[in-house]
Amino acid sequence: MSGLSAGIGCRGLRVHAGRRELLSVPELHVAAGSTLAVLGPNGAGKSTLLRALGLLSSHRVSGEILLDGRPATRSLLRDAIVAVLQRPIMRRGTVAANVISGLRFRGVSRREARIRAWPWIEALGLGPLVGRDARSLSIGEAQRVSITRALAVGPRVLLLDEPFSGLDSTTRADLLADLRAALTGQPTATILVTHDRHEALALAEDTALLIDGRIRQHGPTAEVLDRPGDADTARLLGYTNLLPPALTGGTHTLVARPEHTQLVLAPSDGPADQAHDVRSVTGTLRRTVALGVATRVDVDTSAGSLTCLHPGDVLATELPPIGSDVRVRIRQARSLITADRDEPTETLPGPGDRQGTRGPAFDSEL
Numbered sequence: 427m428s429g430l431s432a433g434i435g436c437r438g439l440r441v442h443a444g445r446r447e448l449l450s451v452p453e454l455h456v457a458a459g460s461t462l463a464v465l466g467p468n469g470a471g472k473s474t475l476l477r478a479l480g481l482l483s484s485h486r487v488s489g490e491i492l493l494d495g496r497p498a499t500r501s502l503l504r505d506a507i508v509a510v511l512q513r514p515i516m517r518r519g520t521v522a523a524n525v526i527s528g529l530r531f532r533g534v535s536r537r538e539a540r541i542r543a544w545p546w547i548e549a550l551g552l553g554p555l556v557g558r559d560a561r562s563l564s565i566g567e568a569q570r571v572s573i574t575r576a577l578a579v580g581p582r583v584l585l586l587d588e589p590f591s592g593l594d595s596t597t598r599a600d601l602l603a604d605l606r607a608a609l610t611g612q613p614t615a616t617i618l619v620t621h622d623r624h625e626a627l628a629l630a631e632d633t634a635l636l637i638d639g640r641i642r643q644h645g646p647t648a649e650v651l652d653r654p655g656d657a658d659t660a661r662l663l664g665y666t667n668l669l670p671p672a673l674t675g676g677t678h679t680l681v682a683r684p685e686h687t688q689l690v691l692a693p694s695d696g697p698a699d700q701a702h703d704v705r706s707v708t709g710t711l712r713r714t715v716a717l718g719v720a721t722r723v724d725v726d727t728s729a730g731s732l733t734c735l736h737p738g739d740v741l742a743t744e745l746p747p748i749g750s751d752v753r754v755r756i757r758q759a760r761s762l763i764t765a766d767r768d769e770p771t772e773t774l775p776g777p778g779d780r781q782g783t784r785g786p787a788f789d790s791e792l
């Protein structure tokens with residue numbers, strides 16, 4: 427492999443449906459032994475990218491798919507790639523039969539397949555389920571079987587098309603952790619497509635943000651998730667409050683997460699009233715929604731709407747009436763980075779805010 431980088435990638439990849447360009451990726455490489463998350467909203471082109479990488483697209487595709495640095499053919503890719511889809515497909519028979527079926531499909535004898543699959547069955551905790559009828563499994567169990575089947579093949583390339591999206595949060599967290607552990611040290615190049623930044627954080631060293639068929643940002647996951655480059659990527663990453671200079675009196679557009687944006691409910695809530703203090707903006711209270719674990723408060727400002735999130739239940743008596751003039755305090759915000767990435771990232775720890783301000787935010791999903 428001298429001079430060629432092991433893994434999968436593409437060069438000048440473009441996908442069209444009729445005249446519409448669905449995807450344009452000038453260059454992408456996922457090295458053997460590493461995981462890339464492709465994070466994007468619905469319709470961004472994530473599945474289009476996976477299908478194109480497997481040369482399985484039904485659309486017009488141009489450019490090169492590279493396997494270990496060389497242009498790949500469909501048959502080379504068929505041998506190299508295993509895909510796990512959003513909905514697990516279980517064949518008739520037991521869990522054990524399903525796990526070995528990927529190897530059997532590739533011509534491995536039943537005996538050899540059992541020997542090779544067993545460490546993966548153990549690693550993914552499927553031991554107690556091996557004798558079960560695979561069609562009687564819950565969706566979480568079936569997805570675990572589907573991932574184990576893929577890993578047992580020892581694929582050079584593993585494509586994961588939102589396999590965790592139908593799972594409850596505990597099942598998803600457990601499976602993500604087990605998969606990450608299982609992939610560690612393996613020579614597999616893995617691509618996870620997802621719309622969930624928490625999955626990217628849990629599984630992938632690197633993340634690419636895909637919006638409208640183009641990669642807007644690409645780099646180490648923690649860095650990409652915490653440094654939105656523009657309003658679209660900020661929204662994708664949970665920085666849904668946009669604070670232009672006209673609103674804050676500052677010099678850069680800032681973005682903030684709802685959980686770092688709160689109504690000033692009492693004077694003791696902090697010194698948020700200095701002139702031009704970017705931690706404080708004014709607006710009109712539009713509505714409040716009790717979410718159980720938090721109270722959401724929407725505020726209209728001269729530059730659009732802001733969402734505030736207060737932990738726990740805020741009593742109605744503590745909240746000003748709808749239509750009141752209110753002040754909103756921004757406890758942490760980021761400057762949108764520019765293309766040259768030299769613009770300073772502005773982080774604003776609020777008074778008494780002891781949270782770390784670097785690194786990805788492990789905030790709750792709203």
Ligand SMILES: Nc1ncnc2c1ncn2[C@@H]1O[C@H](COP(=O)(O)OP(=O)(O)OP(=O)(O)O)[C@@H](O)[C@H]1O
Pocket residue numbers: 443444446448466467468469470471472473474475621
């Ligand atoms: N035959 C087609 N003609 C026109 N547009 C198409 C066609 N097939 C797909 N598209 C469009 O391509 C875009 C990308 O679709 P794709 O399924 O790759 O997105 P995605 O990021 O995987 O979305 P999701 O998260 O919703 O699955 C979408 O806007 C979709 O409407």
